[in-house]
Amino acid sequence: MSIAYLFVPGSSEKKIAKSFESKADVVIIDLEDSVKIEEKVEARRLISTAVNNIPNHKKRTFLRVNAMNTPWIQEDISLAQQLKLDGIMIPKVEEASDIIWAQNQTELEIIPLIESARGILNLKDIILASTTTKRIAFGSVDYALDIGAEWTAEGEERKIAMNTLVLLSRYYNLEPPVDAVYPDIHDQESLQRDAKFGKQLGFFGKMVIHPKHIDWVNHVYQPSxxxxxxxxxxxxxxxxxxxxxxxxxxxxxxxxxxxxxxxxxxxxxxxxxxxx
Structure with missing residues (x-):
């Protein structure tokens, strides 16, 4: 099973190329949060160039597309199909209809990113609607914002949501869910504490936003x-x-x-x- 899921901005051809040389198990090329609105179209072109320039990278690669309620998602999905990526990650999934619509656009694997109370409470229907989902991912910062809680390193405000993700993933025979990114880039001790917290709750693997986080997360999840x-x-x-x-x-x-x-x-x- 994959451990480190490395986000890389879709607006940087250089960073995409470097991500394929990293120790990450999965590369997630991002078209959502890390790409400015006015750069969305150009980012798709850069991604296409970067991926086609390294055709034999052998790295599992997903595209985080823009959210369902944006004008870019259909072209984002088309790009993932054209490049024959391993799948797409859909942010802010809240309804089964989100997954049903996406599956009508592509047969690629879909990782739903759950980031709200509505997504958590509709998780059963979201899972049952999907035929191509193997695992769910969690966005803890956006989740805390959505429920009006303060995001904390200790994680009490997200524990119920994380338990729900683990229980329903297990019940419906999905792989364990993938834990959220840790927002502090340089704090190794806190990031690893956060990774251990997710592991103890039943998560397996963690999304990361910097290549140096890969070894930190591997140290937590890989047995000695x-x-x-x-x-x-x-x-x-x-x-x-x-x-x-x-x-x-x-x-x-x-x-x-x-x-x-x-x-x-x-x-x-x-x-x-x-x-x-």
Whole structure:
């Protein structure tokens, strides 16, 4: 599964090219917030040039299109199709009808970006409406603004929304949701604390706005060598003992939930090896 989702402004051909050389699992070329209104058309041209100049980059690439209520979204989606990108991210999704309309325009994978109370409360319908969505993403800053809350590093104001995203993603067999960007570019400690908060709630992966954030986020989500070795021991011991109940391994209690968590961790590691 992907961990680091790097946003890159669609108005910079140079930054798009550099993003393909980064350690990001996914590059999200942005046509929304980072592109001025008067630069939208030119940005599409720059994106087309940048992507076509590096045809064999092998980086999973999405286009964050403009919101549903803008005059640019249809041409944004057309661009993603022409460039044969992996998918689109649609910001400010609030209704199932948003997804239904988008699916009528493209067969590309769609990542709905949920950024409002309305989006959270309609999340079940949004998920059920989509046949091409594998995961949901969360926009915490816009969400706090929408509900009239103060965005905090501690995250209390967004915890209910994040829990809802995790629960419904799990119930409807989507991949775990992708966590929001952290707005402070230079504060590694706070960004990693925020990433751990999302991971503890059940998110997997995080959107980032600077290449240096990639290693910071990977450090949170990627298991250490010691953790991988421990998981291998747990799985081997459980399988060898054919245990139906609990047993001890190196003084630690091992039961079915611990075994299943170890298997899940190893499966994730193996998937990352295949992806890379």
């Amino acid at each position: 060598k010691e953790q991988i070795e421990w998981c291998q021991l747990v799985v081997q011991a459980y399988d060898d003992n054919n245990q139906d109940g609990a047993f001890q391994l190196d003084g630690k209690l091992i039961d079915l939930p611990i075994y299943m968590k170890a298997k899940r961790t190893l499966a994730m590691v193996n998937r990352q090896l295949v992806d890379h």
